[in-house]
Amino acid sequence: MALAPILAKSYIEQRETGYWVVGTRISLDSIVYAFLDGESPESIAQNFPLLSLEQVYGAIAFYLANRKLIDAYLEAGEAEFQQLQQDCKEKNPLLYEKLKAAQAQKHNAV
Structure with missing residues (x-):
């Protein structure tokens, strides 16, 4: 078989x-x-x-x-993330600064 x-x-x-x-x-x-x-x-x-x-x-x-299609999809996702990040920064700058400080502290610890 x-x-x-x-x-x-x-x-x-x-x-x-x-x-x-x-x-x-x-x-x-x-x-x-x-x-x-x-x-x-x-x-x-x-x-x-x-x-x-x-x-x-x-x-x-x-x-x-499918490189062209997926690269375009990833770029769109990155643009959406950047827009969300900008919206967060404008709506709540104090929270945004705390998040950035926490991210920097985590990055420095690694």
């Missing part, structure tokens, strides 16, 4: 406005940013113990095959 190979397997699914590893709550963004920061697939898999190495490679392959 010969086994038939899997010709195509989906590793990424789109839910609402985001991309996720199939069957998980792990975003494609997380994997792509780690990959773009120079992490190896093996390192990424270690940092996300719920993912198999196959899933990490599948996510990276999806990104590479």
Whole structure:
């Protein structure tokens, strides 16, 4: 009895406005940013113990095959984050300064 190979397997699914590893709550963004920061697939898999190495490679392959689309999606997300950050700064400058100080303290501790 010969086994038939899997010709195509989906590793990424789109839910609402985001991309996720199939069957998980792990975003494609997380994997792509780690990959773009120079992490190896093996390192990424270690940092996300719920993912198999196959899933990490599948996510990276999806990104590479759809690079223009995903880069535009990531840029839109970054722009939205910047806008939210600016809104927070304008609505509650004291809270914003406390958050920035806490972030700087955390960064200096590392």
